[in-house]
Amino acid sequence: xxxxxxxxxxxxxxxxxxxxxxxxxxxxxxxxxxxxxxxxxxxxxxxxxxxxxxxxxxxxxxxxxxxxxxxxxxxxxxxxxxxxxxxxxxxxxxxxxxxxxxxxxxxxxxxxxxxxxxxxxxxxxxxxxxxxxxxxxxxxxxxxxxxxxxxxxxxxxxxxxxxxxxxxxxxxxxxxxxxxxxxxxxxxxxxxxxxxxxxxxxxxxxxxxxxxxxxxxxxxxxxxxxxxxxxxxxxxxxxxxxxxxxxxxxxxxxxxxxxxxxxxxxxxxxxxxxxxxxxxxxxxxxxxxxxxxxxxxxxxxxxxxxxxxxxxxxxxxxxxxxxxxxxxxxxxxxxxxxxxxxx
Amino acid sequence: xxxxxxxxxxxxxxxxxxxxxxxxxxxxxxxxxxxxxxxxxxxxxxxxxxxxxxxxxxxxxxxxxxxxxxxxxxxxxxxxxxxxxxxxxxxxxxxxxxxxxxxxxxxxxxxxxxxxxxxxxxxxxxxxxxxxxxxxxxxxxxxxxxxxxxxxxxxxxxxxxxxxxxxxxxxxxxxxxxxxxxxxxxxxxxxxxxxxxxxxxxxxxxxxxxxxxxxxxxxxxxxxxxxxxxxxxxxxxxxxxxxxxxxxxxxxxxxxxxxxxxxxxxxxxxxxxxxxxxxxxxxxxxxxxxxxxxxxxxxxx
Ligand SMILES: Nc1ncnc2c1ncn2[C@@H]1O[C@H](COP(=O)(O)OP(=O)(O)OP(=O)(O)O)[C@@H](O)[C@H]1O
Ligand SMILES: [Mg+2]
Numbered sequence: 280x281x282x283x284x285x286x287x288x289x290x291x292x293x294x295x296x297x298x299x300x301x302x303x304x305x306x307x308x309x310x311x312x313x314x315x316x317x318x319x320x321x322x323x324x325x326x327x328x329x330x331x332x333x334x335x336x337x338x339x340x341x342x343x344x345x346x347x348x349x350x351x352x353x354x355x356x357x358x359x360x361x362x363x364x365x366x367x368x369x370x371x372x373x374x375x376x377x378x379x380x381x382x383x384x385x386x387x388x389x390x391x392x393x394x395x396x397x398x399x400x401x402x403x404x405x406x407x408x409x410x411x412x413x414x415x416x417x418x419x420x421x422x423x424x425x426x427x428x429x430x431x432x433x434x435x436x437x438x439x440x441x442x443x444x445x446x447x448x449x450x451x452x453x454x455x456x457x458x459x460x461x462x463x464x465x466x467x468x469x470x471x472x473x474x475x476x477x478x479x480x481x482x483x484x485x486x487x488x489x490x491x492x493x494x495x496x497x498x499x500x501x502x503x504x505x506x507x508x509x510x511x512x513x514x515x516x517x518x519x520x521x522x523x524x525x526x527x528x529x530x531x532x533x534x535x536x537x538x539x540x541x542x543x544x545x546x547x548x549x550x551x552x553x554x555x556x557x558x559x560x561x562x563x564x565x566x567x568x569x570x571x572x573x574x575x576x577x578x579x580x581x582x583x584x585x586x587x588x589x590x591x592x593x594x595x596x597x598x599x600x601x602x603x604x605x606x607x608x609x610x611x612x613x614x615x616x617x618x619x620x621x622x
Numbered sequence: 623x624x625x626x627x628x629x630x631x632x633x634x635x636x637x638x639x640x641x642x643x644x645x646x647x648x649x650x651x652x653x654x655x656x657x658x659x660x661x662x663x664x665x666x667x668x669x670x671x672x673x674x675x676x677x678x679x680x681x682x683x684x685x686x687x688x689x690x691x692x693x694x695x696x697x698x699x700x701x702x703x704x705x706x707x708x709x710x711x712x713x714x715x716x717x718x719x720x721x722x723x724x725x726x727x728x729x730x731x732x733x734x735x736x737x738x739x740x741x742x743x744x745x746x747x748x749x750x751x752x753x754x755x756x757x758x759x760x761x762x763x764x765x766x767x768x769x770x771x772x773x774x775x776x777x778x779x780x781x782x783x784x785x786x787x788x789x790x791x792x793x794x795x796x797x798x799x800x801x802x803x804x805x806x807x808x809x810x811x812x813x814x815x816x817x818x819x820x821x822x823x824x825x826x827x828x829x830x831x832x833x834x835x836x837x838x839x840x841x842x843x844x845x846x847x848x849x850x851x852x853x854x855x856x857x858x859x860x861x862x863x864x865x866x867x868x869x870x871x872x873x874x875x876x877x878x879x880x881x882x883x884x885x886x887x888x889x890x891x892x893x894x895x896x897x898x899x900x901x902x903x904x905x906x907x908x909x910x911x912x913x914x915x916x917x918x919x920x921x922x923x
Contacts, residue, residue: 328822349821350822351822351823351824352824355822356822357818357819357822359815359818360815361815363816365819365820366838376823376833377823380820380823380825380829381824428819432824
C-alpha cells in the first residue's frame with residue numbers, strides 16, 4: 280500500500296512537535312525516519328497509526344484520506360519503542376490478540392488462529408516459546424514477538440519505532456538484516472524509526488531526516504551522504520567537517536555556492552611537507568596537529584587552524600609512525616569532495 | 623568490577639575503613655529494630671496472647687466459649703451480618719473507586735495534585751467526625767430526608783439509621799481512600815502504550831479494557847479489596863454509632879466486655895475475628911504468589 284503524509288503538523292502546548300511534514304512512500308518501500316531524540320519521530324508514527332490527531336494535514340492510505348479513521352480500523356502493524364507486549368499474556372496469546380479481537384464476522388476460528396499464530400511464530404523463529412511470558416524472554420526475543428504480533432493481522436503498513444533500540448550491536452546487525460529480508464519478502468510498506476544513521480543506511484531504501492519537527496531532507500542513503508543539503512544532515516549522516524565559506528579565503532574553488540562547505544574526514548589528504556605547492560584541483564588548508572585518536576583501521580587527527588578545527592582520517596598502515604601533535608601540516612581536499620551547504 | 627576497585631584499595635590503606643560497611647540489615651544494624659520490637663511485644667503481642675488465652679479460660683471446658691459462638695444463633699447471625707456488611711462495603715467501594723482511580727491515574731499536574739488532595743483530606747479527618755457528619759445527613763429529620771421531602775420525592779422520612787443502610791453508606795465513604803490508593807498505585811504503573819497497542823491491533827475500547835486494562839489492574843483490585851474487607855470486619859466506631867439494631871462483631875465484643883463483663887466470651891469473639899483475618903490474609907498472599915508465579919516459572923527452569 281502507498282502511504283502519503285501531507286503537510287502534517289502537531290503542537291503539544293507551546294511545543295511544535297511536527298511542522299508541516301510531507302512524505303510519499305510507494306508500496307513495498309522501507310523508509311528510515313532518522314532524527315535525534317525529541318525530533319518528533321514517534322509523534323509522526325502515532326499520527327500515521329491514528330493514535331494522535333494532527334492539528335493540520337492529512338494521512339492517506341492508497342490515496343484515501345484516513346486522517347479521521349480510528350486506529351482499530353486502520354490495519355497497521357505497529358512495533359512500539361519499548362515493545363509494549365502484554366505482560367499478562369503468553370507469547371502465543373500476545374500474537375493471537377489481533378485475531379481474537381476481530382469483529383465476529385471476520386474473526387478466524389480457533390483452529391485458524393492456532394495455525395496463523397504458529398505460522399508467524401515460525402517466521403520470526405520463536406516456534407518453541409509460545410507458552411512463555413514476555414518477562415521470560417531476552418530483548419531480541421521480545422522484539423520478535425512484538426514484530427509477530429504486528430504482522431499477524433496482515434498489516435497494510437508496518438511502523439517500527441526504534442525496534443532495535445535496546446539491543447546490543449551483534450543482535451542488532453543480525454536482526455536488521457533479517458528484518459530487511461522479511462520486509463522484502465512480504466512487500467510491506469514500512470517506516471523504520473531510528474536514531475542510528477548506520478542502521479538507517481544499511482537496510483533502508485530511503486532515509487528521511489527529521490529535526491525539531493521539520494523534515495529536512497529525504498533521499499537514498501547514498502544521495503544523502505554525498506549531497507546533504509544542510510550542515511545538520513551532513514553532520515548527522517557520518518561525520519563531516521563544516522566550514523564557513525569565507526573561512527576558506529582565496530583558495531575557495533569556483534562552483535561552491537552555499538553559505539557553508541563540508542567535506543568528509545576521509546577525503547582530506549595530510550602532508551607534513553607544507554612547502555610543496557597544493558596539487559591541481561585541490562583545496563589546501565594548513566594548521567597544526569592538535570590531537571590524535573587511533574581507531575583501528577584509521578587514525579583520526581584533529582587539526583587546529585584559524586577558521587575552525589578540522590578532522591582528518593588517515594588510513595593506518597602497520598609500521599608507519601603517527602604524526603606528532605604540534606607538527607605543522609597541510610590538508611589537501613579534492614574540489615569534487617567539497618559539498619556546498621545551504622545552512 | 624572497576625567501580626569496586628578503589629573501594630578495596632581504600633580498605634587496605636586504612637584499617638578502620640574495612641569495618642565501615644554500608645548499611646545492611648544483616649550486619650548488626652538489625653539492632654535498630656529493637657525499640658519498635660520491644661514496644662510491639664509489650665503492648666501488642668503480650669496483650670493479644672492474653673486475649674487468646676482468656677478465651678479458653680472461662681468456666682467449663684476450654685472450648686466452651688467457641689461452642690457458644692458457633693451454636694447460639696444470635697452470635698452466628700452477628701458474624702454472618704458482619705461478613706455480609708464487609709462484603710457489601712468492599713464491593714461498593716470497589717465499584718465507586720475504580721473509575722475515580724482510573725481518572726486520577728491519567729491526570730497530570732495541578733489536576734493530579736488537586737484530586738490527590740481531595741482523596742487524602744477526608745482520609746486524614748477523624749472517623750468519628752465523619753460518622754457524626756453522616757448521622758446529621760442520614761437521621762430521620764436529617765439533611766437528606768428533609769431535602770427529599772421538600773422536593774416531594776418521598777412522603778415519609780426514610781429509615782436509614784436503624785437498619786444498617788446508613789452504617790454501610792458511612793463505611794463505604796470512610797473506606798474509599800483505602801481502595802483508591804492501591805488502585806491508583808497499580809494503575810499508574812500500567813504502560814499507556816499497552817492500550818495503544820491493543821487499539822492498533824483492532825480492539826474496541828471495551829475489549830481494550832476487558833483484555834488488557836482490567837487484568838493488569840487486578841493486583842490493585844485485590845490489594846484494595848482485602849484491605850477494605852479486613853478493615854470492615856473489625857470496624858467499630860461507625861457500626862456503634864450508626865448501626866441501629868444491627869450489630870457488627872466488634873460492637874458485640876464491646877458489649878460482652880464492658881457491659882456484660884463476659885471477658886471469656888469477648889476474648890473468644892476477638893480470637894475468631896483475628897483468626898479469620900489472618901486466614902484471609904494468608905489466602906490473599908497465596909493468591910498473589912500464585913498469580914505472580916505464573917510469570918516466573920520459566921526463569922527458574
Ligand atoms: N503527549 C505529549 N504531550 C506533550 N508533549 C509531547 C507528547 N508527546 C510528545 N511530546 C513532545 O514532542 C516532542 C517529540 O516527541 P517524540 O516522542 O515524537 O520524539 P522522538 O523523536 O520519538 O524521540 P526519541 O528518539 O527520544 O524517542 C518531544 O519534545 C516530546 O516531549
Ligand atoms: Mg520516540
